Amino acid sequence: MRDTYHEDLDALSRRLVEMTRLARHAVARATTALLDADLNAAQEVISGDAAINELNDEIEASAFDLMARQQPVATDLRTIITSLHMAGDLERMGDHAVHIAKIARRRHPDSAIPAELRSTVLEMGHQAELLVIKAGEVISDRDPDTALELDSDDDRMDRLRRKLLKRILGPDWEHGVEATMDVTLAGRFYERFGDHAVHVADNLVYMVTGEKPKDYEPED
DSSP, X not given: OHHXXXXXXXXXXXXXXXXXXXXXXXXXXXXXXXXXXXXXXXXXXXXXXXHHHHHHHHHHHHXXXXXXXXXXXXXXXXXXXHHHHHHHHHHHHHHHHHHHHHHHHHHTTSOSSOGXXXXXXXXXXXXXXXXXXXXXXXXXXXXXXXXXXXXXXXHHHHHHHHHHHHHHTSTTOOSHHHHHHHHHHHHHHHHHHHHHHHHHHXXXXXXXXXXXXXXXXXXX
C-alpha cells in the first residue's frame, strides 16, 4: 500500500515535468505564429492547450484523492499542496501561449509584430522557453538551489518587455493603435509566462526545504 502511495506521489512530479514540456512547445510555436503569421502554428497552440489542461485536471484529482485516502502529513502533504500550485501556474503558462497565438491568428495574414521589434520578440520567446525548461529541470531534480536562479533569469524577460514599451512609446513610433495594442499585449503575455515559471520554482523550494525562497540559504 505504501509503495503505491509513493508511486502516486512520484507521478505528480512526472506530470508536472510533462506540463513544462508542453508549455515549452506551446510558447515556441506561439512565437513562430506571431512572427511568421503562421496560422497553422497558432491553431496548434490553441488546440494543444487541452493537453495541458488535462494534465492539470489529473494532478488535481490525484492530489485530492491522496489527501482523502492517505491523510498525508509533513513533507508528503507539502509535496501534494505545492504540486497543486505548480500545476496551476503551468496551466496558466499554457493559457498565455494561447493568448499570444490568438494575436497571431487575429492579424493573419499579416504579422502582428513590426519589423524593427521582431528580434526583441524573438528573444522574449527564447527566454520563455529557457525559463520553462529550467522549471522542468528543478522539478525533476528537486533542486532548490537552481530553482532560486529563476528569479534573476526572469529579470531578462522584464528588461525585454521594458524595451518593447520604450519603443512603442517613443516619438518615432508610427505603426498605429492596432500594432501598439498587439505589441503591448504580446509583451505582457511573455512577461506573465516568465512570472509563472518563477512561481513554479519558488514552490519547488518550499516543497523540498519547507522554507520560503527568501528564507532559504543555498548550500556552499
